[in-house]
Amino acid sequence: MASQISPHVRVRFAPSPTGYLHVGGARTALYNYLFAKKNKGEFILRIEDTDEARSTEESLRGVVDDLVWLNLLWAEGVNPQTLQDVGPHGPYRQSQRQGIYKEVAEKLLGEGKAYYCFLTDEELEKQREEAKLAGRPPQVNSPYQDWPLQKALEHIQVGNKGVVRFKTKGLAKDYIFTDLVRGEVRFPSDMVGDFVLLRSDGMPVYNFCCVVDDHLMKITHVLRAEEHLPNTLRQMMIYEAMNWEIPQFGHMALILDEDRQKLSKRKGAVACGQLKEEGYLASAILNFIVLLGWSHPEGTEIMTVEDMIQAFDVSRLNPAGAIFDRVKFKWMNAMHLRALPHAEIWKLIQPFLQREKMELPQDPAWQERSVAAFKTSMETLVDAIELYKPLNDKSYVILPEAEETLKWDPTRAVLTTWRDLVAKHPTDYLTEEEFLKIQDEVKNSTGAKGKNLFMPIRVAVIGKPHGTELKILVPLIAKNSLIARAEQALAAI
RNA sequence: GUUCCCAUCGUCUAGGGGCCUAGGACACCUCCCUUUCACGGAGGAUACAGGGGUUCAAAUCCCCUUGGGAACGCCA
Numbered sequence: 431m432a433s434q435i436s437p438h439v440r441v442r443f444a445p446s447p448t449g450y451l452h453v454g455g456a457r458t459a460l461y462n463y464l465f466a467k468k469n470k471g472e473f474i475l476r477i478e479d480t481d482e483a484r485s486t487e488e489s490l491r492g493v494v495d496d497l498v499w500l501n502l503l504w505a506e507g508v509n510p511q512t513l514q515d516v517g518p519h520g521p522y523r524q525s526q527r528q529g530i531y532k533e534v535a536e537k538l539l540g541e542g543k544a545y546y547c548f549l550t551d552e553e554l555e556k557q558r559e560e561a562k563l564a565g566r567p568p569q570v571n572s573p574y575q576d577w578p579l580q581k582a583l584e585h586i587q588v589g590n591k592g593v594v595r596f597k598t599k600g601l602a603k604d605y606i607f608t609d610l611v612r613g614e615v616r617f618p619s620d621m622v623g624d625f626v627l628l629r630s631d632g633m634p635v636y637n638f639c640c641v642v643d644d645h646l647m648k649i650t651h652v653l654r655a656e657e658h659l660p661n662t663l664r665q666m667m668i669y670e671a672m673n674w675e676i677p678q679f680g681h682m683a684l685i686l687d688e689d690r691q692k693l694s695k696r697k698g699a700v701a702c703g704q705l706k707e708e709g710y711l712a713s714a715i716l717n718f719i720v721l722l723g724w725s726h727p728e729g730t731e732i733m734t735v736e737d738m739i740q741a742f743d744v745s746r747l748n749p750a751g752a753i754f755d756r757v758k759f760k761w762m763n764a765m766h767l768r769a770l771p772h773a774e775i776w777k778l779i780q781p782f783l784q785r786e787k788m789e790l791p792q793d794p795a796w797q798e799r800s801v802a803a804f805k806t807s808m809e810t811l812v813d814a815i816e817l818y819k820p821l822n823d824k825s826y827v828i829l830p831e832a833e834e835t836l837k838w839d840p841t842r843a844v845l846t847t848w849r850d851l852v853a854k855h856p857t858d859y860l861t862e863e864e865f866l867k868i869q870d871e872v873k874n875s876t877g878a879k880g881k882n883l884f885m886p887i888r889v890a891v892i893g894k895p896h897g898t899e900l901k902i903l904v905p906l907i908a909k910n911s912l913i914a915r916a917e918q919a920l921a922a923i
Numbered sequence: 924g925u926u927c928c929c930a931u932c933g934u935c936u937a938g939g940g941g942c943c944u945a946g947g948a949c950a951c952c953u954c955c956c957u958u959u960c961a962c963g964g965a966g967g968a969u970a971c972a973g974g975g976g977u978u979c980a981a982a983u984c985c986c987c988u989u990g991g992g993a994a995c996g997c998c999a
Binding site: 631637640727755762 | 947957
């Protein structure tokens with residue numbers, strides 16, 4: 431297991447642009463990124479867009495934007511703005527590397543390690559069903575596997591189309607490798623049938639381009655999700671056939687949903703972009719997912735990417751799957767949020783407040799005070815909306831939960847006195863001390879105390895009897911606004 | 924079905940033969956702080972899937988069982 435790390439580490443994250451970046455992909459990217467940084471190597475972004483039907487430019491744009499937002503930047507791949515190739519081993523989009531794959535396929539074909547297969551979909555389907563009935567694995571048994579290349583070429587010449595399959599016949603042995611996270615893994619060669627290398631339209635298939643590219647791009651370590659573990663056998667066969675050096679593999683456990691199933695785009699919908707919309711910070715996402723399958727040697731939980739790089743080690747990667755727990759994730763986001771400077775938090779909540787068309791004071795001192803007052807009540811950035819609403823005159827409404835308080839005997843007197851005292855105040859805003867003083871005066875002149883005192887005032891300030899401390903809230907609301915609200919509350923009695 | 928992978932509190936995990944009466948974190952419960960709700964602080968409850976070995980000693984090593992997951996495509 432303690433395989434030495436080659437002098438120059440090169441790793442890659444290879445998404446297929448067929449959807450958005452989800453947390454599973456983000457974690458794979460993160461681990462690769464951390465591994466590269468830790469070992470002073472290179473992190474490469476390769477685009478696996480050989481599925482022409484499903485790959486889209488928008489999706490690529492989205493995945494790239496999400497990676498940039500997460501600050502997982504690559505040394506080679508596509509330029510984040512232009513999406514044009516950057517780096518010495520390009521192109522980095524597989525759809526643009528077809529000539530390369532074709533060359534390799536031809537070599538394999540020429541050496542009899544691959545063959546053209548002309549089985550139709552129907553024939554394939556029939557074979558699969560028969561195998562299933564017989565209790566055999568559903569592998570192809572192609573009658574074309576022993577055709578001489580020349581004969582196949584002539585067959586194509588006259589208009590037939592075929593796929594190129596890798597020939598597994600004669601490979602009867604176990605393929606063994608040492609997985610960076612699982613230790614020794616052993617596959618019997620008959621676990622797979624003759625698999626497709628090139629489709630009938632000439633487009634290569636994942637397992638093939640993955641090997642070709644990893645080799646040509648000098649990838650030293652392949653850290654990927656566990657779902658790829660069985661693919662490793664096919665890939666090892668190709669490496670062997672080409673006589674290429676096999677990189678180190680590490681298969682990381684899957685991120686699971688609440689039902690312990692692989693997080694899927696259909697069900698989980700844990701897209702990074704969506705989490706951003708929900709008010710999560712990039713730093714919190716990274717921190718949370720890094721802990722899904724890895725742990726800091728000192729047990730540290732809240733950390734920066736810099737901390738992760740310092741401490742990262744594949745030997746601490748956990749082979750068991752992990753459930754994505756949104757509750758802990760939210761807590762972690764709150765911790766990251768609180769650690770930020772107030773001005774930064776203010777900046778981050780702007781898109782959310784603007785979405786609600788809130789009009790808040792422009793004064794930076796006011797903004798700073800407001801963040802200081804609210805940040806411990808914020809778990810995600812969207813929480814700012816409910817927190818700031820009371821400060822926005824337009825959204826002052828008396829809520830049903832305030833009705834009872836308004837019915838209390840002392841309420842009218844408390845509110846009247848409160849309004850009058852505020853009206854007499856000389857400046858636009860009350861300080862905390864000034865508020866407490868006024869509250870005290872209301873108490874003395876009305877005789878109301880305890881909740882009979884502060885609940886009515888709170889209703890007159892935020893429209894409901896529970897919420898943020900008044901001494902924090904009141905200094906954030908202009909005097910005229912306080913008076914208007916008190917009037918409104920009085921009118922509702 | 925076949926092959927492969929996995930298995931410690933509800934969840935994320937520490938642990939890698941004796942330091943384990945199993946540690947931490949989230950969540951939960953209790954108390955304190957608080958003229959509300961939070962924040963914060965102090966406590967608490969909760970786990971080695973089961974069975975066999977190996978060993979003076981097993982959460983830790985081996986085997987079996989069970990349970991879970993993944994893969995078996997002209998998807999990646």
